[in-house]
Amino acid sequence: MAANASRCVAIAMEVAAKVRLDPTRSNAAIDLMLKAAVASADARRLVREAHEALAGLRDEVGLVTSYGDCDEGQKVFGIPLLSAVS
Structure with missing residues (x-):
């Protein structure tokens, strides 16, 4: 989404x-x-940072596994995860 939004900005300017x-009108x-x-790029970065923080917490409390780890095959509401958070 961040890349698409950036392309839209460039097209609008062109x-x-x-x-x-x-x-003054545009x-x-x-x-x-x-x-x-x-904002879209910031959101993507913050989600990545949150996952890193959660992984550290998982290790700190000694959990063997955690649910909701993100990988390229995972989907959120039927949408590929990387699309959902980008």
């Missing part, structure tokens, strides 16, 4: 320049799109 849209929308792309 189109705005191509049609010579007044920057900047607010493009800024919001950019903030969304950054």
Whole structure:
């Protein structure tokens, strides 16, 4: 999602320049799109950090295994996990 949002920002900027849209009219929308792309990338990073913290906690309390470990084959609500958190 972060990559798609970033592509959308780039396309919006290119189109705005191509049609010579007044920057005062397009900047607010493009800024919001950019903030969304950054938030998406931040969310992905935070989920990764949370999993690392949980793995450390699992090791600290001596659990043999834990449920909900993330791997590429896992799905959340039928959606591949890496898509769900990105």
